[in-house]
Amino acid sequence: MNMKLAVVCFLLFGASNTLVHSLDSFRAAVYEHNVTFPADRTKILPREEALQVMENNLAVYAQQAKLASDMEARIIVFPEYGLYGLGWTRQTLAPYLEYIPDPNVEMWNPCNKPSVYNSTEVQHMLSCIAKNNSVYIVANMGARQPCKISDPKCPVDHQYQYSTNVVYGPNGDFVARYFKFNLYSDEKQFDKPERVDLTTFDTPFGRFGTFSSLDIMYHDPAITLIQKMNITNIAYPTAWVDELPLLSAIEFHSAFAEGMHINLLAANLHLPCAAYHGSGLYWPTGTSIDGLYYYNDSLESNGSLVVGTFSPFIFPASNDTRTKALGAFSVKSEAISNKAVKVKINGDLFTAIMSRDSYGKLHVCQGSLCCDALFEGDFSSELFAFGAFDGMHTEGDRYYLQACVFIKCANNTPESCGSPTKVSSSYMSKMSFSGNFTTEFVFPEVLITENGVLGIVTKYWLYQNSVIIDVGLYGSPLSISILSRDYSRDN
Structure with a gap:
């Protein structure tokens, strides 16, 4: 959709009149994914069946990563809940989870060394998709992290369950992990971390931060990353319900990018029957080029890949x-x-x-x-x-x-x-x-x-x-x- 809108919106942030948003131009992609998941999510599946569900979605990720790479994208973001969909309890989601180590403690390339940790097939496949296509991949998955009985907050199953963003480099290296801090009221299947993760990762084309979904509405981690750590590129997996008239995905996410003077790579689920849709590449002026977002709420529609170029952006020093x-x-x-x-x-x-x-x-x-x-x-x-x-x-x-x-x-x-x-x-x-x-x-x-x-x-x-x-x-x-x-x- 080509929206040629001659609109000027004005907004002042203190005395900071000059901001530079990236050192180099770079191509980026987000994929709005029409996730496949079991019709009955009340049963606890064996790990093998749960893994098959995720492999079906990962096959689509691999196709889209190749398309993005062929279009010279250097980073691609996939949505929150993109590997197994919505509607889980803590118990029924458990077979979909994997232990996810801390990449700041131990370097690991799951594609090259898949047997370092048990039952990490999803991390292996994501790493290989990144490596095979020479792109950075940001995806969301479920983590299970063991806790000690002596921990007063340790759940009865002796593991924390976190909604997790994972990042892999173009050689397959595992470079960043983020545990979601601000959970929706119905996300009972996940635990809230004790403290907020301020997660960043470096690329040849700039430093990125990552958080997900509801995090964008709160001070931490979003505002701290941007204001205190000077992060101007955000990789943002989300499962965002379109809420007209003020909180449509494309409406608020583009406004956040403009208001905070950042580049926002927002990948949403595509489930129009439940009002999940709306993804885009947004920069400090709303979108970088006409049409760099996808919004299709037709029940017959499918997911879509959005690819575009972010260029260095400098706000005028003079008013x-x-x-x-x-x-x-x-x-x-x-x-x-x-x-x-x-x-x-x-x-x-x-x-x-x-x-x-x-x-x-x-x-x-x-x-x-x-x-x-x-x-x-x-x-x-x-x-x-x-x-x-x-x-x-x-x-x-x-x-x-x-x-x-x-x-x-x-x-x-x-x-x-x-x-x-x-x-x-x-x-x-x-x-x-x-x-x-x-x-x-x-x-x-x-x-x-x-x-x-x-x-x-x-x-x-x-x-x-x-x-x-x-x-x-x-x-x-x-x-x-x-x-x-x-x-x-x-x-």
């Missing part, structure tokens, strides 16, 4: 260009006075005002957060909600969120605002959109639709917590939003 762009922005306007109502969006109760107007000024507050918008377009046939949220997000997971949103109401009624929709016929020609957020962690999103197909913007600049649209969108807006995380208030 002259940004200031000029802001100074040039103007629309005809008049004050709009609408009564505020409560709207539930992604489980959170926003304070919002409704608008069918094609131009005007909007202002809404909740708690200490106030959101302002100046806009012009064509919204005559549809209803939009302009809302603010300042509080603890508690739907499924807990984290403190501040958000300003301008969203399409699904059925053009106030009651439908916040419900998922992929239909819009409106047009946004100009918009200035901002909020007085209390933290620097601000993630701007612009989600559009063309004939019912979702897309994201492709070009961003950054300035003062504001979204600026100055020459119009190709595509109809579904959600123009700014999410901010106040990590200090999570507890």
